[in-house]
Amino acid sequence: MDSQSNSLFDLSITPESRSHLSETAKWAKFLAICGMIALVLMVIFGLYVSFALSRGVSEFESEFRREGLGYSSTGLGATTAVMYILIGLLYFFPLLFLLHFANKMKAALAANDGGMLSESFRNLKKTFRYMGVLTIIGLVFFALALLLGGLAALSM
Secondary structure: OHHHHHHHHOOOOOHHHHHHHHHHHHHHHHHHHHHHHHHHHHHHHHHHHHHHHHHHHHHHHHHHHHOOOOOOOOOHHHHHHHHHHHHHHHHHHHHHHHHHHHHHHHHHHHHOOHHHHHHHHHHHHHHHHHHHHHHHHHHHHHHHHHHHHHHHHHHO
16 A cells, blocks of 8 residues: 555656647637536527517516406516526536636646646546536435326326
């Protein structure tokens, strides 16, 4: 065990590894910036849809009231807006961690700074951990939906 820990401290970055890390940082920055732009567009689109939905539903409700039918969808537009904002917040953080990884990796390679390199990898680890947790949560919801859908189908 001791020889493994000593060899770990002798680890160095070869020119080929440096090139791979530099290219990885460039792609990470590109993906983070594109992701942030897509996120902003998604939130703007979500807000637009929520306002349009709210307006359309209120016209729909007034038509139902004229016909004497009781229909209410209070807060549908606001709920949609909140949902899009929450989804935007959920995906903002891994993109931010990815951007921090890219910037710190570039700085670490330029300054030959091991501490900055470690900080860069810490941000990459945060990105993967965050996305892993979101994936697990999504899989759990998917499994629950399948289970509930199956139970609903069996009860018919």
